Amino acid sequence: MTYNINNKGYYGEFGGAYIPEMLYPNVEELRQNYLKVMAEPEFQEEFHALLKDYVGRPSPLYFAKRLSAKYNTKIYLKREDLNHTGAHKINNTIGQILMAKRLGKNRIIAETGAGQHGVATATVCALMGLECIVYMGEIDIARQAPNVARMKMLGATVVPALSGSRTLKDATNEAIRDWINNPVDTHYIIGSVVGPHPYPDMVARFQAIVSEEIQWQLQEKEGTSKPDYVVACVGGGSNAAGAFYHFLDDTDVKLIAVEAAGKGVHSGESAATSILGKEGIIHGSKTLLMQTPDGQITEPYSISAGLDYPGVGPMHAHLYKSGRAEFVAITDDDAMTAGLELCKMEGIIPAIESSHALAVFEHKKFKPEDIVVVSLSGRGDKDLETYIQHFGL
Numbered sequence: 026m027t028y029n030i031n032n033k034g035y036y037g038e039f040g041g042a043y044i045p046e047m048l049y050p051n052v053e054e055l056r057q058n059y060l061k062v063m064a065e066p067e068f069q070e071e072f073h074a075l076l077k078d079y080v081g082r083p084s085p086l087y088f089a090k091r092l093s094a095k096y097n098t099k100i101y102l103k104r105e106d107l108n109h110t111g112a113h114k115i116n117n118t119i120g121q122i123l124m125a126k127r128l129g130k131n132r133i134i135a136e137t138g139a140g141q142h143g144v145a146t147a148t149v150c151a152l153m154g155l156e157c158i159v160y161m162g163e164i165d166i167a168r169q170a171p172n173v174a175r176m177k178m179l180g181a182t183v184v185p186a187l188s189g190s191r192t193l194k195d196a197t198n199e200a201i202r203d204w205i206n207n208p209v210d211t212h213y214i215i216g217s218v219v220g221p222h223p224y225p226d227m228v229a230r231f232q233a234i235v236s237e238e239i240q241w242q243l244q245e246k247e248g249t250s251k252p253d254y255v256v257a258c259v260g261g262g263s264n265a266a267g268a269f270y271h272f273l274d275d276t277d278v279k280l281i282a283v284e285a286a287g288k289g290v291h292s293g294e295s296a297a298t299s300i301l302g303k304e305g306i307i308h309g310s311k312t313l314l315m316q317t318p319d320g321q322i323t324e325p326y327s328i329s330a331g332l333d334y335p336g337v338g339p340m341h342a343h344l345y346k347s348g349r350a351e352f353v354a355i356t357d358d359d360a361m362t363a364g365l366e367l368c369k370m371e372g373i374i375p376a377i378e379s380s381h382a383l384a385v386f387e388h389k390k391f392k393p394e395d396i397v398v399v400s401l402s403g404r405g406d407k408d409l410e411t412y413i414q415h416f417g418l
């Protein structure tokens with residue numbers, strides 16, 4: 026029994042590769058090679074050298090003393106916010122750019138919604154001197170001007186998606202069209218544990234460095250490699266997949282996935298994908314997604330752009346359906362309050378995505394001896410304007 030992927034590319038009933046025929050050769054090339062490439066010692070060496078000297082890993086596992094005292098439990102923060110570019114996303118883009126090079130690809134495409142994945146992709150393309158094209162909805166380009174500027178400074182070309190609702194879904198369609206037209210020289214860097222197999226597994230393996238470090242860091246600090254709980258926010262699910270990875274099959278370690286309830290789970294303005302989702306196909310995999318009774322994808326809403334995604338990766342759909350992970354939905358207001366609390370009590374300004382995970386302590390009681398590791402997926406610099414408006418600062 027495993028909660029990890031099976032050899033057909035499924036987590037339980039979720040996953041697979043539901044793609045147009047024309048995309049099959051690209052995805053199949055990746056599927057046949059990704060595990061082989063990742064197993065090469067030279068690949069591992071280069072990956073880990075960059076994680077160390079470029080990203081700044083290992084990220085600290087920090088005992089939050091004042092927060093622990095307040096909630097009467099032992100709270101550790103896994104400081105992905107301290108990574109280069111300010112979040113966990115760089116772990117994956119470093120891995121995939123090395124994969125692209127091994128597969129002989131010299132042109133990189135990506136899609137981005139809030140722009141964070143676009144920036145992480147543009148960063149590694151600059152690092153490796155590869156061409157970078159980022160598709161982004163026209164509406165998102167207007168909403169996320171600072172990230173568009175960052176991508177341009179890093180040398181990327183940002184191409185507006187002008188069709189449909191002109192947001193993430195449309196940018197994804199453009200990226201897929203590009204990949205179909207450029208199958209030989211182009212690699213498509215997907216930014217979370219979503220998309221057709223092998224993407225969810227490949228991204229989870231690159232992000233698994235997070236739980237690998239948690240194990241030895243906790244061993245040093247607490248004399249055990251196992252926390253009682255691991256808590257992470259879930260948009261597509263990559264920071265949670267990384268934080269959970271090495272604990273997936275160890276049920277002594279309880280997993281808590283935190284989704285964005287927006288203005289309330291049943292308000293019609295939410296991104297609580299697992300709780301509200303029905304089985305369906307999105308971005309090439311079978312998973313849980315928010316949809317109308319006739320199968321139209323529902324627009325998600327969250328105050329944090331990174332959690333504003335209508336689906337969830339297949340690993341998380343399975344963790345939800347099987348009950349392996351507990352799913353908690355946190356509203357905008359509660360997340361913002363928890364974020365500000367971390368500022369005041371620990372001197373750390375978190376990304377609003379991560380603030381959702383921190384809000385778990387107001388919603389669930391832990392025992393004094395429990396060790397609770399929270400994935401602090403990113404830093405809050407990018408969210409300053411939202412904090413200012415929310416609190417009238």
Ligand SMILES: *Cc1c(COP(=O)(O)O)cnc(C)c1O
Nearest residue numbers: 217260261262263264331378403
């Ligand atoms: C993108 C992002 C997320 C959500 O993405 P996942 O794939 O679910 O991890 C969470 N936190 C931060 C800081 C992000 O930038």
